[in-house]
Amino acid sequence: MGGWQLIFVALLGLATAQGPEKRRTGNVCNVDMDCPDNAFCRLNSYCVCKEGYVYAAINSTNKGCLKEARNGEACVQNIQCHMTMGVHSECTGGSCACAPTAHLDGERCYETALIGERCVVDQNCYLGEQGIERQAFCVRGYCTCQLQFSPRDNGTRCVRDAALGEECEDQLQCAGPGLECRGTCRCRDNWVANNHTNSCVESVKALNEPCEFDIQCDSLAGVPGVPSPGAALCLGGTCSCSYNARPVGNPPRCWHRRRPGQDCRRDEECVSEEDEPGYCLNGRCTCKTCSPDARDFSGATVSRQSMFASAVVLFAAILG
Known part of the structure; x- marks a missing residue:
């Protein structure tokens, strides 16, 4: 057996012995009968409390082996806990x-730290009742909200960042x-x-100014209350009027072209x-x-009466 193996075995034996x-x-x-209750004689030499028991004062005059206790279980001394x-x-x-x-996390108590306070482990960072997902972590010695969360109420809770259209509680x-x-x-x-x-x-506030998306140019299409959707687009990196629109006014705004006889606002x-x-x-x-009279121009709808009159004249001409 090599030297490092001997050292490992020795350390293992020491660790095993430390419990008793x-x-x-x-x-x-x-x-064993020479030992107090819940203890046994080790190596025919000294008494050791059984597994699950700890040696502590039972009262002001006597000591003995007391049962280790978990959260909510009966105890006499702090060491049991x-x-x-x-x-x-x-x-x-x-x-x-x-x-x-402190607070309970799992089966152990951890000293409580709020967001921004010093910590040793993640369990120190306590935000009340934890959900399925931990919201705070110990980062470089300080409690910090997880990514895409931010602290509220003096560091007592973390709130998830909200995106466009999602509910929010503050700015x-x-x-x-x-x-x-x-x-x-x-x-x-x-x-x-x-x-x-x-x-x-x-x-974008004016035509010919830089843009990335068509939506940025929408405010330049028509006027508030009477928009002209699609009349202004982001073309070549600047807001411009679309092919079927033209700039009108000062400052200019884009309007779809309407010819005589076509509907307009x-x-x-x-x-x-x-x-x-x-x-x-009108x-x-x-x-x-x-x-x-805009109805006389191309693009207007011909009335049924006009069509009927024309048909009557044509029919009379044929009969004649």
């Missing part, structure tokens, strides 16, 4: 419990640029929701085939050189 030694009573003996629950436990009111500055919970909390995380004024990235992007939409500015009359486009 911690329970040694101090009584000398030859047989320490053996199973750690040094942050105590015997209070005749039963084992965690000390006031800090809405993680990401352009978000604000209004019951749910929403885009701030002058920001718009990008459904592809589930985030907010800032609206605003004068800015109307323009003739010769690009003569028109105006919106919901139809016309222009200065056009008849005010």
Whole structure:
């Protein structure tokens, strides 16, 4: 057997022996009957408490082997609790419990630390009743909320960051640029929701300014209350009017082209085939050189009465 193997065996034997030694009573003996209750004679030399018992004071004058106790079990001395629950436990009111500055995690008591306070292990970081997933960890000696969580109420709890459209309790919970909390995380004024990235992007304020997404140019299409969807797009990295739209006004905004006779809502939409500015009359486009009656222009729907009259004239001509 090699030298390192001998050292390992020696250490193993020492570790094995330490358990009974911690329970040694101090009584000398030859047989088990020489030892107090719940103890036995080791090596015909000294008494040791049985497994699951610890040597402690029974009262002010006597010592003996007391049964180790777990949380809520009967006890006489703190050491009964320490053996199973750690040094942050105590015997209070005749039963084992965690000390006031500690909490129970599993079967052991750990000193309690809030978010931002010093810690040794993850179990120190206590946020009340733990769910299935631990929300706080000991990172570089301090309790920290897990990723995508942030502390609240003086470090007593961690709250998950909320994304666009999710419920929120305060502004800090809405993680990401352009978000604000209004019951749910929403885009701030002058920001718009990008459904592809589930985030907010800032609206572009004028044509020919830089952009990444079409949605950033939407505010330049029409006017508030009378939008012109799709009239402004992000083309070549800047906001521009789409192919079938044109810039109108000062500052310019994009409007879909509407020809004479087509439906309209605003004068800015109307323009003739010769690009003569028109105006919106009774919901139809016309222009200065056009008849005010928009129904006379191409794109208008021919009435059933007109079609019937034309058919009568044609039929009469054939009969004649």
